[in-house]
Amino acid sequence: MNVMIDLCVVPLGVGVSVSPHVAACQRVFQDAGLSHQMHAYGTNVEGEWEAVFAAVRRCHEVLHEMGAPRVSTSMRVGTRTDRDQTMADKISSVEQKLAPAQ
Numbered sequence: 001m002n003v004m005i006d007l008c009v010v011p012l013g014v015g016v017s018v019s020p021h022v023a024a025c026q027r028v029f030q031d032a033g034l035s036h037q038m039h040a041y042g043t044n045v046e047g048e049w050e051a052v053f054a055a056v057r058r059c060h061e062v063l064h065e066m067g068a069p070r071v072s073t074s075m076r077v078g079t080r081t082d083r084d085q086t087m088a089d090k091i092s093s094v095e096q097k098l099a100p101a102q
Contacts, residue, residue: 003049006076008042011068025059
């Protein structure tokens, strides 16, 4: 089953800047071959359920390996069975509705 998630992974106990940890998680998604899009407060990820959640687990493992004593993650999860839809499809649908009428 395909899934789309909106993920916010927060390493605790590592100081104020978490950009090295964000970059490490982005590498996890790249290495897993998952479609992903970072945004200001998280990352959208899409793919097969098992691969996506394995990558989320790997993000936690990597951040602990980097020295984070705690990692807190919040996530929204969506699936649909009526048709295939990508993150790009969802964005395109809204952008079309925002376009001026011609």
